[in-house]
Amino acid sequence: MTLLQLRKRTMTLAGTVLTVYLIFHMLTNLSFFSAPAFEHFYEVYNQAWIRWPVLALVLIALFIHVKAAVAIRIKNSQARQVGYKKHDKLHIPAPLVTLSIILLLIFILVHIGQTLMLDTSQVRQAMLDWFSSAWMLLFYLAGLVILAMHLLHSLVNVLQTLGVSSNMHRLSISAAVVILTAGFASVPVYIWMTA
Numbered sequence: 001m002t003l004l005q006l007r008k009r010t011m012t013l014a015g016t017v018l019t020v021y022l023i024f025h026m027l028t029n030l031s032f033f034s035a036p037a038f039e040h041f042y043e044v045y046n047q048a049w050i051r052w053p054v055l056a057l058v059l060i061a062l063f064i065h066v067k068a069a070v071a072i073r074i075k076n077s078q079a080r081q082v083g084y085k086k087h088d089k090l091h092i093p094a095p096l097v098t099l100s101i102i103l104l105l106i107f108i109l110v111h112i113g114q115t116l117m118l119d120t121s122q123v124r125q126a127m128l129d130w131f132s133s134a135w136m137l138l139f140y141l142a143g144l145v146i147l148a149m150h151l152l153h154s155l156v157n158v159l160q161t162l163g164v165s166s167n168m169h170r171l172s173i174s175a176a177v178v179i180l181t182a183g184f185a186s187v188p189v190y191i192w193m194t195a
C-alpha cells in the first residue's frame with residue numbers, strides 16, 4: 001500500500017468515527033423535545049468518565065482527519081502541473097471548498113468552546129439561552145449547511161472509491177444527510193420559534 005493510500009484510509013476511518021458521533025449527537029439532541037429524557041441523558045453523559053473520553057475521541061479523530069486531508073492536498077497539488085480551477089463534478093471552485101472547510105472547522109471549535117463553558121447541570125437551559133438569539137441560530141444553521149455539503153461530497157467520494165456510484169446510492173446518501181441536518185436544525189429552530 002502506498003503512503004497516499006494509507007493516508008486516504010486513515011482519513012476515511014477518522015471521518016467514519018466523526019460521522020458515527022454525529023448520528024449519536026443528533027439523536028441525543030432530539031431528546032430535547034422531552035425535557036425529562038434530555039435531563040436524564042445529560043445527567044448520565046456528563047459524568048467525567050463518559051464526557052471527557054468522548055470529547056477526546058472526537059478531537060483526536062478530527063485532528064487525524066484534517067491532518068491526512070491537508071497532506072493529501074499538498075501531495076496532489078505538487079503532482080499536478082496545471083492547477084484545478086474547479087474542485088469536482090459539481091463545479092465548485094477549489095478556493096471555495098477550502099474556505100468552506102476552514103469555516104466548518106471554526107464552527108466545530110467555537111461550538112466545542114461554547115459547550116465547555118456551560119454549566120453541565122443546566123444543559124437544557126443553556127440551549128434555551130443560546131437559541132433565543134437569532135444570531136446564534138443563524139451561526140448554527142450556517143454551520144449545519146456547510147457540514148451537510150461536506151458530508152454529501154465526501155460520502156459520495158467514499159462510495160466512488162469503493163466502486164459504488166449508482167444514482168440509488170447517491171440518493172440514499174443525500175436522504176441520510178438531509179435527515180441528519182434536519183434533526184440537528186430542528187432543536188435550535190424550535191427554540192427560536194417558541195422563545
Ligand code: HEM
Pocket residue numbers: 022025029042046051054055058108111112115120123127140144147184185187188
Ligand atoms: C444544532 C446543532 C447542535 C446542538 C444544539 C448541539 C448541542 C450540544 C450540547 C448541548 C453539547 C454539550 C454536551 C455536554 O453537556 O457535555 C454539545 C457538545 C458537543 N457537540 Fe454539539 N450540538 C450541535 C451540533 C454539533 C455538530 C454539528 C457537531 C460536530 C460537527 C457537534 C460537536 C460537538 C462536540 C464535539 C461536543 C463535545 C463533546 C460532547 O460533550 O459530546 N455538535 N453539543
